[in-house]
Amino acid sequence: MVPSWTAVGLALLALLMVAGALTPLACAVGALVEASYLLHGHGMDPRCVVFALLVTVALGLLGPGAFSVDAKLFGRRRIISHGD
Numbered sequence: 001m002v003p004s005w006t007a008v009g010l011a012l013l014a015l016l017m018v019a020g021a022l023t024p025l026a027c028a029v030g031a032l033v034e035a036s037y038l039l040h041g042h043g044m045d046p047r048c049v050v051f052a053l054l055v056t057v058a059l060g061l062l063g064p065g066a067f068s069v070d071a072k073l074f075g076r077r078r079i080i081s082h083g084d
Contacts, residue, residue, distance in 0.1 A: 009033075017059060020068020027060030 010033065016026040034053040037044055063077075064070040 006033075023064040023068065023070055024060055027056050030056045031060065036052035049051050 010030070013026050013033075016022055017030070023072045031053060034049055034056060038046060038049045038053065066076055
């Protein structure tokens, strides 16, 4: 069972990720929390924790979307590849 203060912290991180606010920071903190759950056990299924960790890392690498708070604050970033 997750302590209530941890659940509140994870809910806040999830809210930041969903809103697209401070997405890289929220994903980094979330990945650290999930890695600590994986290392220390806490009675959770390791497969679920690994899946959640991979999803958090993928979201951190993808970054916020076009309609996120980060896109409104810092502008939309697009990478355009010049192929042959």
